[in-house]
Each structure stands twice: as C-alpha cells, then as structure tokens.
Amino acid sequence: MNDEKIIVPLDVSDLESAIALMDQLPQVSFWKVGLELFTSTGPAILDVLKSRQKRIFLDLKFHDIPNTVAGACRAAAGYGVDLLTIHATCGKDCLKAAVEAVQVGAEKAGTKPPNLIAITLLTSISARDLAFDLKIPLELPEFALEMALLSKNAGLNGAVCSPQEVAQLRDSCGKDFLLVCPGVRPSWAEKGDQKRSLTPSQAFQAGADFLVIGRPITAAADPVLAWDKICEELNLG
Numbered sequence: 578m579n580d581e582k583i584i585v586p587l588d589v590s591d592l593e594s595a596i597a598l599m600d601q602l603p604q605v606s607f608w609k610v611g612l613e614l615f616t617s618t619g620p621a622i623l624d625v626l627k628s629r630q631k632r633i634f635l636d637l638k639f640h641d642i643p644n645t646v647a648g649a650c651r652a653a654a655g656y657g658v659d660l661l662t663i664h665a666t667c668g669k670d671c672l673k674a675a676v677e678a679v680q681v682g683a684e685k686a687g688t689k690p691p692n693l694i695a696i697t698l699l700t701s702i703s704a705r706d707l708a709f710d711l712k713i714p715l716e717l718p719e720f721a722l723e724m725a726l727l728s729k730n731a732g733l734n735g736a737v738c739s740p741q742e743v744a745q746l747r748d749s750c751g752k753d754f755l756l757v758c759p760g761v762r763p764s765w766a767e768k769g770d771q772k773r774s775l776t777p778s779q780a781f782q783a784g785a786d787f788l789v790i791g792r793p794i795t796a797a798a799d800p801v802l803a804w805d806k807i808c809e810e811l812n813l814g
C-alpha cells in the first residue's frame with residue numbers, strides 16, 4: 578500500500594484556493610474535484626491537475642434520466658480523468674447507458690475511459706435517515722449491497738461506499754470491483770456530517786481500494802502535519 582491510495586478532495590470555491598491547497602500539499606498525488614469546484618471553475622481545474630501530473634477523481638455524482646446521464650458521461654469521459662461517479666439509484670437502464678457512454682466519449686476524445694463508479698448510499702445518511710426520511714424498507718447494509726450489485730451487473734467498475742459496508746461489498750462483489758470510501762475519520766478528527774465512518778486503517782483492513790479524506794486534512798490547522806499523521810498511522814511513512 579502507498580499514499581496514492583488516499584484521495585484528497587479539493588472542496589474549495591475557486592481555482593485560486595484549489596491551487597493554494599495543491600501547493601500546500603505537493604505530496605498528494607490523487608485529488609478529487611467535486612460539485613462545488615467544478616461548478617465554479619469548469620474543466621480549467623482539470624487542466625491544472627493534469628499539468629502537475631496528478632490523478633483525478635471527478636466526483637460529479639450524475640443522477641438523471643438515462644439519456645441525460647449518458648450525455649454527461651460522454652462529455653466527462655473526454656476529460657481523461659481516472660474516476661467518475663454516478664448514483665446507483667438512477668437505475669439499471671441509466672447505469673448501462675452510462676457504461677456505454679464513457680466508452681464512446683473517451684474514444685471520441687482519444688483518451689482512456691475513466692473507471693465509472695456508483696454511489697451506493699451517501700455516507701452522510703444514517704440507518705435512521707434511510708428508514709424514516711427516505712422510507713427505504715431495507716436494512717442499510719442490505720440496501721448498500723443491492724446498489725453495489727446493481728452497478729456491478731450493469732458493467733460499472735466499482736462503487737463508493739462507507740467504510741462500514743466495505744467488507745461486505747468486497748466479499749460479494751469480488752476483488753476486481755473498485756471500492757472507494759469517503760466518510761473516513763482518524764480517531765482525532767471531527768466527524769462533521771459523516772454518519773458512517775471508520776478510521777483509515779480500519780477502512781483499508783476492511784477491503785477499501787481508495788480512501789477519500791477531506792476535512793481532517795484540509796481543515797486542519799496544519800494540513801501537512803495532518804497528512805503526515807495519517808500516513809504514519811497507516812505505516813506509509
């Protein structure tokens with residue numbers, strides 16, 4: 578294992594702040610661009626990351642009808658990113674259309690298709706939220722597993738899940754299915770809005786391929802120290 582398995586989100590509002598964060602943490606090799614920054618900068622942020630030879634997780638979490646999601650996936654696949662997200666709850670037809678669309682978009686742009694991964698259930702949702710607010714009549718681990726299997730059967734490369742479900746998903750989906758875990762919190766960090774967390778070492782031990790760790794690093798008084806502490810705890814030294 579190496580520190581390329583830790584993805585840090587650029588959850589800032591503009592290009593200038595994103596560049597400042599990258600400059601502060603040059604040791605980070607895999608960055609995530611999400612809704613806030615991409616809505617603010619568009620693909621300009623991807624050009625900056627590529628010019629620095631960084632790996633890119635484009636976390637736009639598409640969720641719409643199949644025709645619309647396919648169009649968005651075709652466009653996003655042209656950017657040459659490493660990972661791209663879609664919600665599993667957009668359904669089987671939509672997931673299949675997205676799988677085809679990333680191939681078409683990447684081929685047209687002459688680039689490698691991204692690994693398309695599906696959000697199973699946002700890590701900010703608790704078992705109580707799922708049952709009482711969303712009225713889903715399944716236990717949370719079962720729901721997350723069903724969403725992962727739906728995505729795998731539709732041809733996706735992997736899923737985003739909380740570290741609390743990753744062992745079960747790894748058992749059922751196999752070793753080649755990419756499992757990416759946000760909602761990861763070192764014992765010394767605040768949980769914030771994350772409701773199903775584990776520590777980085779617990780998440781890797783449970784079978785995660787990649788961890789997404791944001792505020793424990795980026796909102797720390799000293800982000801470099803926080804990064805080093807996490808790497809040390811994981812023996813990535």
Ligand SMILES: O=c1ccn([C@@H]2O[C@H](COP(=O)(O)O)[C@@H](O)[C@H]2O)c(=O)[nH]1
Binds near residue numbers: 696737
């Ligand atoms: O279920 C999900 C899917 C995506 N995320 C994203 O990961 C990071 C987590 O940041 P923290 O600061 O470590 O909480 C953030 O960009 C989310 O959009 C998620 O948290 N849960």
